[in-house]
Amino acid sequence: MSDAPIVQMTGITKDFTGVRALDGVDFTLRRGEIHAVMGENGAGKSTLIKVLTGVHDPDAGRILLDGEPVRFHSPGQAQAGGISTVYQEVNLTDNLSVAENLLAGREPRLGPFINFRAMRRKAKALLDEIGIDLNVAAPLSSYSIAMQQLVAIARAIDIDAKVLILDEPTSSLDRDEVAVLMRVMRSLAERGTAMVFISHFLDQVYEICDRMTVLRNGTLIGEWAVSELPESELIGHMLGREVQTLGALEHRAARHRPDDDVLVSARGLGRKGSVSPFDLDIRPGEVVGLAGLLGSGRTETARLIAGADRADSGALEFRGERLRGHNPRTASARGIGFCPENRKTEGLVGDLTVAENMILAMQAARGWARTVPPARRDALVAEFIEKLDIRPADPDLPVKNLSGGNQQKVLLARWMLIEPRLLILDEPTRGIDVGAKADIQRLVNELSEDGMAVLFISAELEEVTRLSDRIAVLRDRELIDILHQESDMTTDRIVETIVEKGGDK
Amino acid sequence: MNAYLKRLIWPLAVLVTLIVVNIAQTGFDFIVPSVHDGRLGGAFVNILRNSVPLLLIALGMTLVIATKGIDLSVGAVYAIGAAIACQWIIDRDQSAFGTILTAVILALLVAAVIGAWNGAMVAYFGVQPIVATLILMIAGRGIAQLITGGQIPSVSDSTPFVELGRGAIATIPVPIVIGVLVFAVLALLTRTTALGMLLEAVGGNPAASRLAGIRSKGITILAYLVCGFCAGLAGLIGAANLGSADANNGGLWIELDAILAVVIGGTALIGGRFFLLGTVIGVAIIETLNVTIINVGLSSQWQFTAKAIVVFVVAVLQSPEFRAWLLKPFRRPDGGEPAPEPADDKEALAK
Amino acid sequence: MSTTVTERPSRTTLFDGLGRYIPIGVTVALLIVMYLGGIAAFPRFSSPQVIASLFIDNAALLIIAVGMTFVILSGGIDLSVGSMMAFSTMSIAALTVDLGVPAEVAVAAVLAFGTLSGLFTGAVIHYFNVQPFIATLAGLFLYRGLTLQLSDHDVSMRDIAFFDWGMLRMDFAGGQRDGGFSLPNISFIALAVVIVAFIVLHYTRFGRGVYAVGGSESSALLMGLPVARTKVGVYAVSGFCAALGGVVAAYYTKSANPLAGVGLELDAIAAVVIGGTILTGGTGFVLGTVAGVMVMGLLTTLIAFQGDLSSWWARIVVGVLLLAFILLQRFLSRSGEKRRT
Numbered sequence A: 001m002s003d004a005p006i007v008q009m010t011g012i013t014k015d016f017t018g019v020r021a022l023d024g025v026d027f028t029l030r031r032g033e034i035h036a037v038m039g040e041n042g043a044g045k046s047t048l049i050k051v052l053t054g055v056h057d058p059d060a061g062r063i064l065l066d067g068e069p070v071r072f073h074s075p076g077q078a079q080a081g082g083i084s085t086v087y088q089e090v091n092l093t094d095n096l097s098v099a100e101n102l103l104a105g106r107e108p109r110l111g112p113f114i115n116f117r118a119m120r121r122k123a124k125a126l127l128d129e130i131g132i133d134l135n136v137a138a139p140l141s142s143y144s145i146a147m148q149q150l151v152a153i154a155r156a157i158d159i160d161a162k163v164l165i166l167d168e169p170t171s172s173l174d175r176d177e178v179a180v181l182m183r184v185m186r187s188l189a190e191r192g193t194a195m196v197f198i199s200h201f202l203d204q205v206y207e208i209c210d211r212m213t214v215l216r217n218g219t220l221i222g223e224w225a226v227s228e229l230p231e232s233e234l235i236g237h238m239l240g241r242e243v244q245t246l247g248a249l250e251h252r253a254a255r256h257r258p259d260d261d262v263l264v265s266a267r268g269l270g271r272k273g274s275v276s277p278f279d280l281d282i283r284p285g286e287v288v289g290l291a292g293l294l295g296s297g298r299t300e301t302a303r304l305i306a307g308a309d310r311a312d313s314g315a316l317e318f319r320g321e322r323l324r325g326h327n328p329r330t331a332s333a334r335g336i337g338f339c340p341e342n343r344k345t346e347g348l349v350g351d352l353t354v355a356e357n358m359i360l361a362m363q364a365a366r367g368w369a370r371t372v373p374p375a376r377r378d379a380l381v382a383e384f385i386e387k388l389d390i391r392p393a394d395p396d397l398p399v400k401n402l403s404g405g406n407q408q409k410v411l412l413a414r415w416m417l418i419e420p421r422l423l424i425l426d427e428p429t430r431g432i433d434v435g436a437k438a439d440i441q442r443l444v445n446e447l448s449e450d451g452m453a454v455l456f457i458s459a460e461l462e463e464v465t466r467l468s469d470r471i472a473v474l475r476d477r478e479l480i481d482i483l484h485q486e487s488d489m490t491t492d493r494i495v496e497t498i499v500e501k502g503g504d505k
Numbered sequence B: 001m002n003a004y005l006k007r008l009i010w011p012l013a014v015l016v017t018l019i020v021v022n023i024a025q026t027g028f029d030f031i032v033p034s035v036h037d038g039r040l041g042g043a044f045v046n047i048l049r050n051s052v053p054l055l056l057i058a059l060g061m062t063l064v065i066a067t068k069g070i071d072l073s074v075g076a077v078y079a080i081g082a083a084i085a086c087q088w089i090i091d092r093d094q095s096a097f098g099t100i101l102t103a104v105i106l107a108l109l110v111a112a113v114i115g116a117w118n119g120a121m122v123a124y125f126g127v128q129p130i131v132a133t134l135i136l137m138i139a140g141r142g143i144a145q146l147i148t149g150g151q152i153p154s155v156s157d158s159t160p161f162v163e164l165g166r167g168a169i170a171t172i173p174v175p176i177v178i179g180v181l182v183f184a185v186l187a188l189l190t191r192t193t194a195l196g197m198l199l200e201a202v203g204g205n206p207a208a209s210r211l212a213g214i215r216s217k218g219i220t221i222l223a224y225l226v227c228g229f230c231a232g233l234a235g236l237i238g239a240a241n242l243g244s245a246d247a248n249n250g251g252l253w254i255e256l257d258a259i260l261a262v263v264i265g266g267t268a269l270i271g272g273r274f275f276l277l278g279t280v281i282g283v284a285i286i287e288t289l290n291v292t293i294i295n296v297g298l299s300s301q302w303q304f305t306a307k308a309i310v311v312f313v314v315a316v317l318q319s320p321e322f323r324a325w326l327l328k329p330f331r332r333p334d335g336g337e338p339a340p341e342p343a344d345d346k347e348a349l350a351k
Numbered sequence C: 001m002s003t004t005v006t007e008r009p010s011r012t013t014l015f016d017g018l019g020r021y022i023p024i025g026v027t028v029a030l031l032i033v034m035y036l037g038g039i040a041a042f043p044r045f046s047s048p049q050v051i052a053s054l055f056i057d058n059a060a061l062l063i064i065a066v067g068m069t070f071v072i073l074s075g076g077i078d079l080s081v082g083s084m085m086a087f088s089t090m091s092i093a094a095l096t097v098d099l100g101v102p103a104e105v106a107v108a109a110v111l112a113f114g115t116l117s118g119l120f121t122g123a124v125i126h127y128f129n130v131q132p133f134i135a136t137l138a139g140l141f142l143y144r145g146l147t148l149q150l151s152d153h154d155v156s157m158r159d160i161a162f163f164d165w166g167m168l169r170m171d172f173a174g175g176q177r178d179g180g181f182s183l184p185n186i187s188f189i190a191l192a193v194v195i196v197a198f199i200v201l202h203y204t205r206f207g208r209g210v211y212a213v214g215g216s217e218s219s220a221l222l223m224g225l226p227v228a229r230t231k232v233g234v235y236a237v238s239g240f241c242a243a244l245g246g247v248v249a250a251y252y253t254k255s256a257n258p259l260a261g262v263g264l265e266l267d268a269i270a271a272v273v274i275g276g277t278i279l280t281g282g283t284g285f286v287l288g289t290v291a292g293v294m295v296m297g298l299l300t301t302l303i304a305f306q307g308d309l310s311s312w313w314a315r316i317v318v319g320v321l322l323l324a325f326i327l328l329q330r331f332l333s334r335s336g337e338k339r340r341t
Ligand SMILES: Nc1ncnc2c1ncn2[C@@H]1O[C@H](COP(=O)(O)OP(=O)(O)OP(=O)(O)O)[C@@H](O)[C@H]1O
Pocket: A016, A017, A019, A020, A021, A039, A040, A041, A042, A043, A044, A045, A046, A047, A048, A088, A391, A392, A400, A401, A402, A403, A404, A405, A406, A431, A433, B350
């Protein structure tokens, strides 16, 4: 590993209307190293990447690539200059096929014409390399967001670049895929590729990175070798306060004592091609976790219960009453709230403000004529901005201008506002920083203590085991077991269940 | 609110420029209202009066566009509204107040039903708005002709119906009163209730709105219904003003002008945020422009060209990228590096 | 390799590739039904020349709709095409008849102008971030205005031999007399445009870029695709096609009418959308557009065969048929999609 910097950014400042996202930040990336950029939600990590790769123009500062001053004006130019990037949130075009997404702009050609056969072959090989097997001719939209994330990574890796930037590439991946990604990253590092890695998973950062740069509120806190900075100090630097509370959830909170009467009960509920019929009971005051690998049908299960998709078999009962014509509106009227996994496309209305997005479900339930009184609305919004620590704490900002983690909190607030009986959370902690994640976990705990039922989905098994009273395990779009013994609440037990029961067939 | 006003500045500047040009041509009489026969007159008041049909349609169109939709059938609905009213009146006692009232109610009812039908096509059958409304754009004028039997029914000048277009209430021309009323009602309806926000949510992200439990179908239908109603009302005013209903040419191409007014007013065709006041300014620009062309003494061939130029100027003035590009020569390049190109792909992201 | 992650797409694989062909399949099927209905109602409808005429009378519309397909696929819209067509025809007339410029030169100049003006519009739309609707609406007014300034009455080009070429016919299956059909050169121009467009959209990087930009402009940008070039390019294509439509119109009528093509932009958009292309961009096919143009043409033909309809009944019938067509299309593609899931 040589010490010559390949990327050097100095004094980078970037203002958005009303917000200074970066304030005189320096950043140095050396050849062959894997460099973590750390910071809370909204610290400016993604903005730093976007300034480097020409998405945003910096308001001040210099960028040197290989010692030469550069200023890219579009990601295309950055790619040509040798910087390949996976941006936060999946940025692919899901109307095109997987193969086209992998190779768009670099399709194999015969003369001026694209050679589709060669393209599919190349795409297949590319995916094989990182260990995924998809139908490359299928439209990207038919795959889950996690798969799309892997495709985005495969695409970036294939652009044989000097610098590879990965902005939260692992946010929706399972441990197996993460392991694959780590392996690929190591082999790239050996070949001398410099990498920037952004993640809120500290263990991943400690496992793979050599150095880290910490940002807070758009300012540079410092740069350390990973080995020199213990985790607790890192968190201290990131959050700017001492951490006492984080450990609190390390052990599962005391089990809740759910009532005996069932709140929601699914009997043979299923949808062809999406999830096989399953039975599941959810009681007030309990947290039910959904665990399973990618594509095991976690999201689909949640969507059926939430009424987002229509079931074509079985029945859903709510407090003993059989639900007919279950849809998001009737669900919300009964107090079933659903935070979908893809907050950009299904969760938030980007143009509306933070306050409007928060109030949306409540207002929808009241109908258009009965406005939430402005005073009440402002009070509620202010309360939840504070409770969830949404930053910037400006209710009138368009929600699309918030950082990813803060957007997630806005979505959570939308449903907490209506005080639902059942809250369905599909990957609520995806892309959320350590502090906020602990906040959300604590919140889930509190809510269920207050008698709310929670259906909790997370790719992070630790999180599921830590929070859940019972865990429904899925495999191949089938609910294979429900773990409820205290002693079963371990990741190993879940993995065992998946392997064992899967072997039955 | 601040950002909202900022959006209106450029359209307002264009409007003021047009007015100044007119004043330069024809003197202050252009803007100063006069009183004839107990009602307000003068060039500018006349522009406002004549712009009311377009205004009504553009206001309805604003709501439809907010839902990510578009309504091409408004011109045809205009014709239908006019045809129903005039035909009903000439077949009956023209001076009876009851006749006029039923004619008006009937016309508005049919217009609203047509609007609701368009909305249902979009919301329930999932037909793309442009196609759904294209059907009635084509068939609607046929229906209007069917109603009038292919004739152009003219009402007598003495029927109270014509007051809708020519009369005045407390010296203020009736159309202007109607226009202000409709604007006020729509503004109140969308901004003091939650309707506006829900419309913007449905247009901004239909999938998210559905999951949030919004009755997006109902909201969509309501927007089209209001738009149809406004188009019918516009037809009534137009017919009352002329005293007749021309099924072929009444409100011809008014949909394009309406959409134009909406867009000039700052509402994006991709749905979401909408600005009723902006639409009002857009309408004023279009109508003032038409008069300006005549006042400046341009031949009618120039009309289109002049309109094109004004549309173009408003459009680029509203673009921050264009303003940055204009100002570029006056800015110091930073630190010897190539100055950032003003108009790059970045804004696509910011959107 | 430690593990292989795999996932079934959330829909069954059988229809994976085929799913997106459902709307166009339905459109073609309905088109055939409509045609058979025509044959059942009118004996003379079965002549192959009825179909051939669709490609003669609608040659200009077809070309323009193909250009429009590019724009709509990219997520934009082009309202200026009708005026651009009229302006092209009128310019050719003015250049050849009034100024005596050789027709070849006039045609080349007009095509170049169409392309360049499309480039300009595209640049304004992309670099200044002006909404396509409004930028091209300015074009609609501008070219109509310029056309009227060139001449406010019809100009005949009958005396220029060059324009005879367009309607020279080639017989197929024995020509019209022997139960076959014949097509003039303008139809071949239109078909050539369709074929080239098909190849460009499906087999070149530019074409795939159009789909990518239509799917998500910001994603395409972050993927490093040449968004600027693509967005400007589609308007250039559309401008070229509109100008070519003007040339074809010159061949077809041998005269220039200042009010030709009023509202043609809506016909073109309707044809594209009826052909299954989604107005928000990213999905659709140029062959769908061909089907869309044929639907519109066949409707007009049916009305013409009926003959004794008053003009207003004709409009209503067209509307009703269009409605039936669209509802059936929606209904069938929906149930087709449902079957897939
Ligand atoms: N396009 C934009 N317009 C306005 N403000 C923006 C824009 N993009 C980002 N911001 C603001 O800049 C700040 C930094 O955002 P950034 O996305 O860089 O955070 P981040 O560190 O990547 O956070 P996260 O961990 O949540 O992804 C935030 O306050 C955000 O609200």
